[in-house]
Amino acid sequence: MTGLFITFEGIDGSGKSSQARMAYDALCTAGHTCHLTREPGGSTGAEEIRALVLNGATDRWSAMTELLLFTAARRDHIERVIRPAIARGEIVVCDRFVDSTRAYQGLNDTDMRALVDDLHRLTIGIEADLTLLIDIDPAEGLARAKSRGTGEERFEDKGLSFQTALRSAFADIAQKAPARVKQINGAQPMQDVHQSVMAQIQAAMDRMT
Ligand code: TYD
Numbered sequence: 706m707t708g709l710f711i712t713f714e715g716i717d718g719s720g721k722s723s724q725a726r727m728a729y730d731a732l733c734t735a736g737h738t739c740h741l742t743r744e745p746g747g748s749t750g751a752e753e754i755r756a757l758v759l760n761g762a763t764d765r766w767s768a769m770t771e772l773l774l775f776t777a778a779r780r781d782h783i784e785r786v787i788r789p790a791i792a793r794g795e796i797v798v799c800d801r802f803v804d805s806t807r808a809y810q811g812l813n814d815t816d817m818r819a820l821v822d823d824l825h826r827l828t829i830g831i832e833a834d835l836t837l838l839i840d841i842d843p844a845e846g847l848a849r850a851k852s853r854g855t856g857e858e859r860f861e862d863k864g865l866s867f868q869t870a871l872r873s874a875f876a877d878i879a880q881k882a883p884a885r886v887k888q889i890n891g892a893q894p895m896q897d898v899h900q901s902v903m904a905q906i907q908a909a910m911d912r913m914t
Pocket of ligand 1: 716717718719722744745759775800801802803805806807809810850860861
């Protein structure tokens with residue numbers, strides 16, 4: 706059995722974290738050995754970096770420093786958690802990965818967008834086998850995200866126009882990588898979103914065997 710690397714992406718409040726957990730639970734129940742993880746974070750060091758990037762004022766970091774912090778967190782996460790799990794043949798389900806960096810840190814800046822890809826190639830070097838992009842109306846997503854009250858709201862605090870631009874950035878990523886990124890309508894009832902997610906996971910597994 707070869708490992709499988711599945712990522713969930715979407716704007717803030719898209720429901721992707723719930724969907725990642727539901728997919729993980731379903732895969733475990735089906736008898737697979739799985740690992741559920743998230744970014745930024747997922748390893749001890751990366752969780753420490755998470756606190757630095759998600760708390761505080763929206764202008765706490767320059768755009769470049771922020772990109773390097775997210776990338777440093779990812780490097781620790783892949784070294785210590787993702788690669789070893791895949792090497793053991795496990796299914797890794799990750800809530801956000803490099804598409805979030807492409808969308809958030811690359812937003813409205815073509816130089817930064819190119820740098821995200823260069824840094825990724827040089828320091829990370831793996832793409833997901835399957836990415837589920839949970840698409841939702843930005844106003845609805847923002848309302849959901851703000852109602853959580855976690856305090857980790859640096860990005861939610863950038864407002865509706867930011868979330869709207871992000872949605873287009875994710876759609877663009879999906880359009881450029883149709884074999885890897887599958888877009889799912891997040892406005893459906895949760896169980897229906899889950900069914901769509903599991904259908905895509907099954908199709909990816911069938912392709913890989
Ligand atoms: P989180 O609380 O995990 O949000 P969500 O539940 O919506 O996933 O916070 C992650 C935030 O960090 C989210 O606003 C997106 C942002 N982010 C980036 O800007 N770049 C990245 O590379 C990653 C992984 C996340």
